[in-house]
Ligand SMILES: O=c1ccn([C@@H]2O[C@H](COP(=O)(O)OP(=O)(O)O[C@H]3O[C@H](CO)[C@@H](O)[C@H](O)[C@H]3O)[C@@H](O)[C@H]2O)c(=O)[nH]1
């Protein structure tokens with residue numbers, strides 16, 4: 001055995017650690033001075049005449065916002081404490097016959113928003129993973145219960161019998177056929193120069209076109225008026241099918257070994273809450289127990305195809321390491337996207353999360369579960385390996401009534417007897433029924449958890465609380481590629497769902513600051529807390545910074561030290577230090593100045609809208625006036641929207657709920673900037689008002705695309721004049737109210 005050679009190594013990023021810690025030290029000294037400056041103002045002997053003046057209120061609000069931001073920053077430092085990167089050596093893995101089996105879970109829900117061809121590309125890329133095919137089982141959960149998807153699966157299976165041998169023979173790097181055939185530059189795959197290869201490539205391409213055509217044709221047919229079947233996405237029985245060969249191509253491709261492919265559509269009834277993706281994943285877990293019961297599970301969103309076949313072996317480098325055998329719950333790969341433009345105006349790539357934060361968490365107890373692109377150990381979702389000692393009654397209380405399921409948990413189940421399809425299907429239908437989870441611990445303690453719409457964050461959090469660790473694997477070539485949100489509307493709605501899910505957790509008994517520290521490393525729990533609290537903290541403080549200094553500027557109320565005072569330097573320092581740290585991180589993770597500006601801007605836009613509404617949504621859910629929901633993002637590309645996105649132009653075709661607050665604040669800042677400037681010039685107190693003038697200026701410069709879309713643009717993505725007028729009304733009312741409060 002190659003015992004001496006490690007399967008992976010971990011590199012501590014010493015330079016980043018040095019930069020981060022020194023910056024944290026300097027920055028916190030700055031913040032300490034700021035707090036001292038503000039508190040000493042609050043506690044200084046007040047003139048009895050001024051004590052009652054409204055000056056006090058704006059000061060307090062601005063100070064509170066400064067404290068909130070400082071707190072969030074401080075907690076955030078946990079992510080920067082000990083970043084690491086990892087390298088794996090898959091060539092040192094044991095022989096194929098010693099590798100453990102893997103189940104791949106793919107979730108889809110809506111064939112209109114999630115085009116079937118794209119979903120099947122994900123399925124095919126997973127089937128084509130470089131892993132022994134008899135040890136790979138691909139499950140698709142179809143929450144829509146759509147015959148279009150089922151038909152797509154059958155077609156995908158037939159096509160796979162051509163596609164997989166081609167991939168294997170030439171060791172293709174790109175194994176999603178769509179990505180492969182539409183790639184601008186070809187990978188240098190083995191034998192890719194030969195004419196035999198070119199002929200085969202062309203032949204398979206034709207088959208692929210036929211495959212797409214068949215999906216299109218069936219879609220056209222099935223979309224015609226539904227004939228009173230009563231089956232809808234929200235109301236349908238369960239349907240589980242092991243996809244098998246019905247094609248006539250058998251002669252040629254009979255020898256091809258294909259991974260098992262299983263279609264699962266769980267039962268859904270309007271009377272039962274189905275818990276969205278987490279619910280779907282839990283059904284897959286149970287159903288797969290009966291069929292393959294593999295010890296490891298790869299979870300994928302329907303749009304996240306495997307861009308590189310080696311991810312499974314890479315993940316096994318960690319899972320099979322004897323040091324990790326009993327502690328490692330999952331290996332997380334970053335989410336990367338295939339449709340991001342160079343400019344990336346919406347920061348759809350989530351650069352900070354996947355290039356900075358997760359590496360930081362990896363140096364502590366591990367990256368957070370990120371919904372897709374992770375290889376998780378099955379037992380970690382079922383309460384660990386202590387199951388063996390628990391008695392049957394207790395187990396049924398946790399896992400439900402199925403004896404077969406419980407047998408499988410003990411590992412004594414002999415899964416998938418193909419001859420006994422009938423018995424198998426009966427049991428799986430029970431497991432996929434919407435009542436199976438009643439009075440069990442599914443979703444509460446077992447499987448993916450339901451407490452939050454951000455099931456991944458919360459499930460990962462409880463795993464870390466139970467002492468499991470995770471690792472982050474981020475090789476140069478992205479292992480998975482999905483479609484990022486490339487229009488403002490989808491982006492803000494997605495952000496709202498995430499904020500809501502995070503705030504839900506922070507307002508529950510699982511609040512990371514209270515529940516975490518006693519159960520996991522303190523730094524890791526700070527990381528969880530940072531994420532959980534950032535929506536509230538950002539929306540409160542940014543709303544404040546976008547209004548209060550501006551109102552005060554118009555009313556000649558100074559909130560910051562004069563330029564000539566020494567404390568001015570403190571504010572200058574804090575601002576520049578924060579900005580340059582962000583810039584340093586952007587540049588060192590391959591971004592540009594433009595990236596920095598885009599991230600600053602989208603941070604402001606998101607804080608004002610998504611974080612606000614997401615937090616409100618969570619609060620309303622908490623007090624019971626609102627139900628959880630999960631609007632899946634749209635994966636269909638709209639040509640016009642894509643054009644705007646590629647040009648780097650914001651697409652303001654979104655609801656007024658998002659637009660009006662943003663535009664109102666821009667108008668407010670415009671008025672206060674111009675008014676303030678005029679005033680400062682006439683009164684001559686620029687020394688006192690400079691910071692406030694600058695804040696308005698900064699907001700305007702950073703959000704210039706909104707101004708442009710209000711005034712200059714004529715295309716569809718502009719801000720409609722009606723929105724501008726409505727927003728102007730809101731700003732006026734706000735200004736008037738503000739003046740009344742401040743001046744009386
Ligand atoms: O009722 C549902 C809703 C969604 N999904 C699936 O969940 C996945 C993620 O949904 P998507 O619309 O793509 O949401 P995103 O915001 O892009 O997803 C991110 O955020 C989710 C949590 O909000 C995580 O689960 C995802 O992994 C993460 O990529 C998709 O495959 C959907 O088909 C279901 O299976 N059932």
Ligand SMILES: [Mn+2]
Nearest residue numbers: 301303482633
């Ligand atoms: Mn998605």
